[in-house]
Amino acid sequence: MLSLQILANGLVLGGLYACIAAGFSLVWGVLNVINILHGSFIVLGGYLAFYAYVKLGIHPFVSILIAAPIFFLLGYALQRALINRMIAAPVLLTLSLTFGLDLMLSNGMLFAFTADFKKLNLDPPLGVVSLGTIVLPVDRLIAMLLALALTGLLYLVLSKSRIGRAIVAVRMDREAAALMGVNVKRIYAVTFGLGALMAGASGPLLAMIFPISPLSGPVYLGKAFVICVLGGLGSVPGAMIGGLALGVVESFGALWFGPEHAITLSFTLLILMLLFRPTGLLGRSGYS
Amino acid sequence: MSALLELKGVSRRFGGLTAVSGVDLSVERGEVIGLIGPNGAGKTTLVNVITGVHRASSGAVLFDGEDVTALKPFQAARRGIARTFQIVQPFPEMTVAENVAAAAMFAGAASYGREAREIALEHLGFVGLAEMADNRAASLTLAMRKRLELAKGLAMRPKLLLLDEVNAGLNATEVDHALGLIRSIAARGVTILIIEHLMKVVLSLCTRIVVLHHGELIASGTPESIVRDPRVIQAYLGRRYAAAEAANG
Amino acid sequence: MKRSILMAAVLFALLALLPLGADAYWLRLGTIMLMYGVLAMAWNFIGGMAGYPSFASAAFFGLGAYAGAVAQKFGMPMPVAWALAALLALLFAALLGLALLRLRGHYFAIASLVVAEVLRELVNSATDLTGGGMGLNLPVPSGSTISGQAAFFYYAMLGLAVITFGAMLATVHSRLGFGLRCIQQNESAADMLGVNTTAYKVAAFVLSGVFVGAAGAIYASWVHYIEPPDVFDVLYSIKAIVMVLLGGAGSVFGPLLGAALFLSLEELVWRNYLQVHTGVLGLMIVLLVLFLPKGVLALKAKGRG
Numbered sequence: 123m124l125s126l127q128i129l130a131n132g133l134v135l136g137g138l139y140a141c142i143a144a145g146f147s148l149v150w151g152v153l154n155v156i157n158i159l160h161g162s163f164i165v166l167g168g169y170l171a172f173y174a175y176v177k178l179g180i181h182p183f184v185s186i187l188i189a190a191p192i193f194f195l196l197g198y199a200l201q202r203a204l205i206n207r208m209i210a211a212p213v214l215l216t217l218s219l220t221f222g223l224d225l226m227l228s229n230g231m232l233f234a235f236t237a238d239f240k241k242l243n244l245d246p247p248l249g250v251v252s253l254g255t256i257v258l259p260v261d262r263l264i265a266m267l268l269a270l271a272l273t274g275l276l277y278l279v280l281s282k283s284r285i286g287r288a289i290v291a292v293r294m295d296r297e298a299a300a301l302m303g304v305n306v307k308r309i310y311a312v313t314f315g316l317g318a319l320m321a322g323a324s325g326p327l328l329a330m331i332f333p334i335s336p337l338s339g340p341v342y343l344g345k346a347f348v349i350c351v352l353g354g355l356g357s358v359p360g361a362m363i364g365g366l367a368l369g370v371v372e373s374f375g376a377l378w379f380g381p382e383h384a385i386t387l388s389f390t391l392l393i394l395m396l397l398f399r400p401t402g403l404l405g406r407s408g409y410s
Numbered sequence: 411m412s413a414l415l416e417l418k419g420v421s422r423r424f425g426g427l428t429a430v431s432g433v434d435l436s437v438e439r440g441e442v443i444g445l446i447g448p449n450g451a452g453k454t455t456l457v458n459v460i461t462g463v464h465r466a467s468s469g470a471v472l473f474d475g476e477d478v479t480a481l482k483p484f485q486a487a488r489r490g491i492a493r494t495f496q497i498v499q500p501f502p503e504m505t506v507a508e509n510v511a512a513a514a515m516f517a518g519a520a521s522y523g524r525e526a527r528e529i530a531l532e533h534l535g536f537v538g539l540a541e542m543a544d545n546r547a548a549s550l551t552l553a554m555r556k557r558l559e560l561a562k563g564l565a566m567r568p569k570l571l572l573l574d575e576v577n578a579g580l581n582a583t584e585v586d587h588a589l590g591l592i593r594s595i596a597a598r599g600v601t602i603l604i605i606e607h608l609m610k611v612v613l614s615l616c617t618r619i620v621v622l623h624h625g626e627l628i629a630s631g632t633p634e635s636i637v638r639d640p641r642v643i644q645a646y647l648g649r650r651y652a653a654a655e656a657a658n659g
Numbered sequence: 660m661k662r663s664i665l666m667a668a669v670l671f672a673l674l675a676l677l678p679l680g681a682d683a684y685w686l687r688l689g690t691i692m693l694m695y696g697v698l699a700m701a702w703n704f705i706g707g708m709a710g711y712p713s714f715a716s717a718a719f720f721g722l723g724a725y726a727g728a729v730a731q732k733f734g735m736p737m738p739v740a741w742a743l744a745a746l747l748a749l750l751f752a753a754l755l756g757l758a759l760l761r762l763r764g765h766y767f768a769i770a771s772l773v774v775a776e777v778l779r780e781l782v783n784s785a786t787d788l789t790g791g792g793m794g795l796n797l798p799v800p801s802g803s804t805i806s807g808q809a810a811f812f813y814y815a816m817l818g819l820a821v822i823t824f825g826a827m828l829a830t831v832h833s834r835l836g837f838g839l840r841c842i843q844q845n846e847s848a849a850d851m852l853g854v855n856t857t858a859y860k861v862a863a864f865v866l867s868g869v870f871v872g873a874a875g876a877i878y879a880s881w882v883h884y885i886e887p888p889d890v891f892d893v894l895y896s897i898k899a900i901v902m903v904l905l906g907g908a909g910s911v912f913g914p915l916l917g918a919a920l921f922l923s924l925e926e927l928v929w930r931n932y933l934q935v936h937t938g939v940l941g942l943m944i945v946l947l948v949l950f951l952p953k954g955v956l957a958l959k960a961k962g963r964g
Binding site: 461483484487499500502503508511513515517518521562 | 834849
């Protein structure tokens with residue numbers, strides 16, 4: 123059953139995509155800021171895992187725990203220091219700001235790590251697992267499960283914790299939340315920190331599957347954007363649905379049209395969604 | 411001659427919600443007609459359907475004898491349907507005169523440049539904003555913005571002028587001034603449909619009043635008959651008050 | 660308007676004198692500056708006047724470059740190839756605009772950003788026509804000296820800049836420009852006043868595409884060799900925006916001024932810090948957005964006030 127295998131591949135990929143997009147979607151939905159840096163954060167997280175494994179022998183699954191607090195603080199500080207100044211500015215300016223920051227970061231990575239692709243190969247490899255007729259590499263499977271767990275954790279934080287409720291309140295109605303005593307600036311910074319955390323933590327997961335390069339940043343960013351449009355903006359379940367959908371579409375697309383047309387396929391999907399169902403597959407509305 | 415505006419069984423639904431339901435209405439040339447109803451009755455939705463912002467889910471809108479149901483707002487504007495907004499919407503970074511000139515050019519078919527500006531100044535003079543002509547629109551007070559909206563509406567050379575809560579937020583003196591303006595616009599022969607909360611305004615201006623409640627047209631008649639209509643009283647004040655009125659009357 | 664025309668005439672006349680006294684380096688720099696000027700002025704139609712944050716410049720540039728190059732490959736004379744490239748960019752912008760301009764804000768911005776990536780991928784895979792990732796060589800014009808050629812391409816770019824400037828000036832002082840300003844301030848109010856917003860926005864998008872397409876074609880002929888990552892480089896989109904921000908969108912001379920300033924900065928960085936070129940560009944953008952969001956011309960206004 124070839125198509126079953128392709129579907130499984132797509133779902134594994136989709137779980138990772140969900141994790142990539144969840145933080146991006148959160149920041150966009152709550153702050154109404156597109157964080158162009160998101161893709162480079164993922165790549166940076168990947169490098170962190172790569173060097174931690176090669177130099178220190180730290181397993182990439184453990185690196186996630188190291189990456190998470192580092193990226194949270196990075197995101198928190200960045201929001202407080204720079205992005206907060208432009209929060210109400212026109213789209214063009216906020217976009218340009220994060221774009222400029224991204225040029226700096228990706229140039230810095232290019233300088234530090236060169237453009238050569240680096241591949242994190244586990245030693246010994248984890249092998250494959252067979253489920254009926256479907257064969258899946260174990261590292262991929264675990265990466266996907268961890269990605270889904272991370273995404274689920276974000277969902278729990280948002281729905282159960284005090285700070286999470288405050289974030290959701292700010293997303294629904296900033297003024298009302300402020301009136302009820304929520305410190306909006308702090309919530310913005312926490313949200314941006316969480317977004318960065320999700321990006322940085324998904325880096326090690328992706329590093330186990332894909333080669334790492336500074337040039338991959340825009341690719342991940344593009345995927346996160348498409349997923350937001352597919353799933354609807356600013357909700358974790360939306361990112362989950364969108365991620366899985368994109369993973370499956372890419373998997374079958376590669377089979378039918380060839381892998382070299384992945385971007386064209388995503389873009390076509392993007393345009394069709396934006397034109398005919400702008401609120402996403404789940405039908406929730408977001409910011410314009 | 412046929413009616414200027416005719417609504418035939420117009421409904422507008424949003425998902426499961428019916429905002430306007432089966433409205434039949436005919437507006438004759440030269441009428442000043444008041445559209446009233448409690449909050450959420452569907453008044454603004456009805457205006458949006460007439461101006462093409464929303465398309466009617468069913469039914470038809472005829473204007474000047476032609477079917478305009480499917481027109482877009484800019485097309486409706488060019489045919490002579492002008493509106494002012496409940497929340498005033500100027501182009502904030504343009505001058506007051508440019509705001510009105512835009513209306514004269516794009517809906518009123520004036521040519522770019524001197525002609526549009528002259529028309530703009532004429533209408534600004536009429537609403538008493540001549541000396542503000544070269545100020546930024548964002549610098550106007552609320553009362554002035556409402557008058558700017560009127561000037562824009564007039565510059566569109568409308569056959570039908572839809573005034574949406576043009577007096578909301580104004581004090582008594584400002585309301586009187588606005589009333590005078592609307593009267594003189596009506597005297598020029600412009601047909602006016604006015605959405606209004608202030609009964610004083612409606613009663614003193616309108617030749618006829620129609621009442622919208624829960625999206626349906628429940629009454630239509632002269633101001634005197636409307637204020638005595640039990641259905642209207644009930645819609646506004648509740649059933650018990652209406653019953654008490656009936657018992658007393 | 661008369662003053663603007665006079666100032667522009669003097670400016671372009673001075674620019675036309677440059678090849679008489681300049682060496683190859685300055686001539687190359689002048690050609691790039693004029694090309695940047697075209698990119699900035701063209702972006703101003705959609706980004707400055709209509710207020711739509713377009714990142715599609717790279718798509719138009721690459722499309723024009725490849726259209727011109729392929730046309731020349733099939734033996735068409737250079738100017739005909741350039742005109743064809745402009746025409747193709749025009750049609751492409753019109754169709755793309757009809758789809759994308761229904762979107763607003765971030766959605767429009769990112770969708771327009773992705774167009775260049777899609778075109779790059781398509782060009783990459785259409786190997787027979789475009790050479791794919793191997794790139795495409797263009798015929799080198801025969802029978803003229805190297806310096807003569809340099810001057811020729813300089814004048815070609817100057818001519819395009821003059822046309823673009825003229826189109827911009829004419830638009831600013833016309834019904835179209837006025838309508839675009841209305842759209843920029845409040846699109847639904849403009850619609851209510853009778854502005855055919857779809858048609859106006861598409862017109863602005865087409866104007867922002869056609870001149871960039873022509874610039875791409877001239878660029879391809881000038882450098883003799885193009886490859887997808889070079890001409891579909893997203894930095895073309897970013898640079899166009901930065902130049903307009905730098906010079907100020909409010910004035911007709913803003914984009915040209917921004918192009919000159921930007922090129923000066925870029926040249927300083929290129930020469931001295933080649934490895935961190937994009938990083939410094941990023942830093943420049945960040946500083947610009949944080950401290951000078953309305954452009955250099957706003958400094959003057961502030962000083963006055």
